Amino acid sequence: MTTVKTLLGLPGLRLRPLAGADLLDRPVTRIYVTELPDPGRYLSAGELVLSGLLWWRRPGDAEPFVAALARAGAAALAASGADSGGIPADVTDACERHRIPLLEVPTDLSFSVITEQVVLALAAASESARKRLQAAADAPVETLLERASAELGLPCWVLSGLGRVVAGTAPLPVAAADVIRRHAAKEAGSLTVVPVEGRHAVPWLIAVGGPLSTAQAELAEELAGLVGVTRARAATPEAELPGEARVVALRTEGSDESADVLRELLPDGVLLESTGDTSYATGHWPASAVTDLSTVEPLLRAPRILCGVGEPGEAREVAGYALAVAARRAGRVVVVPAAEVDPHRLLLAGAPEGLRAALRRRVLGPLLAYDAEQHTDLVHTVRVFLECSGSPTRAAKALHVHVNTLRYRIGRAGELLGADLTEFTDQLDVYLALRMEE
Template sequence: MTTVKTLLGLPGLRLRPRAGTDLLDRPVTRIYVTELSDPGRYLSAGELVLSGLLWWHAPGDAEPFVAALARAGAAALAASGADSGGIPDDVVDACVRHRIPLLEVPDDLSFSVITEQVVLALAAASDSARKRLQAAAEAPVETLLDRAAAELGLPCWVLSGLGRLIAGTAPLPMPAEDVVRRHAAREPGPLTLVPVEGRHAVPWLIAVGGPLSTAQAELAEEVAGLVGVTRARESRLEVALPEEVCVVGLRTEGSDESRDVLSEWLPDALLLETAGETSYAATARPPSPAGLSIVEPLLRAKRIVCGVSDPGPRDEAAESARYAVAAAARRTGRVAVVPAGDVDVHELLLAGAPDGVRAALRRRVLGPLLAYDAEQHTDLVHTVRVFLECSGSPTRAAKALHVHVNTLRYRIGRAGELLGADLTEFTDQLDVYLALRAGD
């Protein structure tokens, strides 16, 4: 990293500090030459500002110029004497007041020589920084970030594209989800974001705590590449789990994000398989559904369906998760999460049946009743369902349907005739109820 102190040691420049000698460790990212009285709109953080002070005419002129440097976060001011009369006292005073290191340039030294030397120093530092980063290519993400922050002179973070903070060198100035949302919406923010390349459906991002010069941006790209390699390497590592696990099945309808979502939502889980839009992972403990609510707005998927098994042997838990996913798919809402323990036995049995089998079951058992309702414009199917959901109680069903109990008994009797079933018998009730639920 090139600092103000580095520039003082460059051969042939003979720069002399006049103010801010306690600030010489500030990083320098590039050089900018100006003679504007207020260059604020053109300045960037970390710049060495080079000026012949042609804008200075009288005491007081230094205040707006140096204040602009301070607001922009300039690294230092290198100046030659105004009209060869030396640097005016109010320039020195303004630099002290605004904490801007001031370097005096010898009158016989060309600005082109200074520019050339500084550019070469920045290029050499960038090349050295790249080599130092590459030397840490096999290191964990946390080590790479520490090196990157040291080279860039700025805090760094790695964020998941789903709003998870993976690693960082300082507290993140805002929630990770907000950073990712701003990036997706292309909204400006206080952080510079660099995508981590890779074949993952859910990307990672490098966040740097401030604007970057061209050299810094190139270095950040290098960091992003190294983090991508580390991510790919660590994703292949086997996770040790206990004998009894929970298996989580996740379906991202309309997208291929399910595997990456599980990786981000359950970073300590073992990914088992992916089939189409659905992926499965084994984890030591049941996950919190709140994690999906956070990531849901960030996904391309039209809908998220999730099933969670009870703890058990992996194969048994995996089967339970599959049925829970199938049950969740028949729930409403943008996010549907169903723990296996919440699935009724009849729902569990139906969840394992393909859609074609469910439709055939419904037609075979309920066909005559469905046809009668269509021809007579009645709703005996609904009457039977309410009756069965009221445990076969005519009184409760009549109350729920707002009809007289005798009317209810007549309708149930008529429905039984059409179905060829005795709706007061438990086994017939079970068959009819399963057929009714097969259409849900």
């Protein structure tokens, strides 16, 4: 990393510090030459600002100039006072006040020489930084981030597309989900974001705490490549997890991204099976799962993400049945915990679509045909009757009809169905057939 102190040691420049001697460890990322009285709009963090002070005419002129450097986060001011008999005290005082290192440039030294040597120093430092980072290629993600952060002089994080902080060198100043959303929407933010290389449905992102120079951006790209390699070679656990581990079934409709999404959703989990668009895994189900899936949804190719979640200790099939229930619900992201679904619905959800349709036709066919021909709604009457536990009084009240009318309709429906709707087994068959359409 090139610092202000590094520039003081460059041969032939003979720069001399006049202010901010305790700030010489500031990193320098680029050089900018200006004679504008207020260059604020053109500055960026980490710049060495080079000026011949042509803008200075009288005491007080230094304040807006140096204040602009401080606001932009400039690394230092290198100034020559050839036209004013030396650097004015006004400039030195402003640099001390705003904590900007001030370097005096010899009057016989061309700015082009300074620019050339600083650019070469930055290029050499950038190449050295890349080599040092590459030397840690086999290290864990945490080590890679620490090395990169030291080279960049900025905090770094690896974020999952699910809004999870995979690793970081400092507390993330904003919510990870907000960083992901801004990146997906291509909106600028306070952090610089670089995608991690690799063919994964749920991307990882490198976030760096500030704007980057060209050399810094190249180093961030190098970091992204190394993190991508580290992610690709990460081993998947081979043993199932004890305790509160659950089986999760996840489908990414119309895409083969399900396994990647599950690996990110359950980072400690074990992938059990994958057929591309549908995958099963066991792991610790996060409380933030629905929010996480909603966060990553804009980054995926799948138009819908469906998920069924079993209870600890339940068989894989239960999560699959909950997934089938989720598939029949509306929404871009649908998560159905098996515990929230009635057992008979889980059983029905596991039945193939063709079987469900055939059983519905077999049990309800005559009643459906009668309603269609006579423009009646006996199917609805039967449904309400069964949902009222076969109580004529409760059903009549719910349908706003007389109880005798209700009894007549149930009797007629029973004749059409060839069933006794007062018997439990017949009630069960009809009720399940009614549920087949859900």
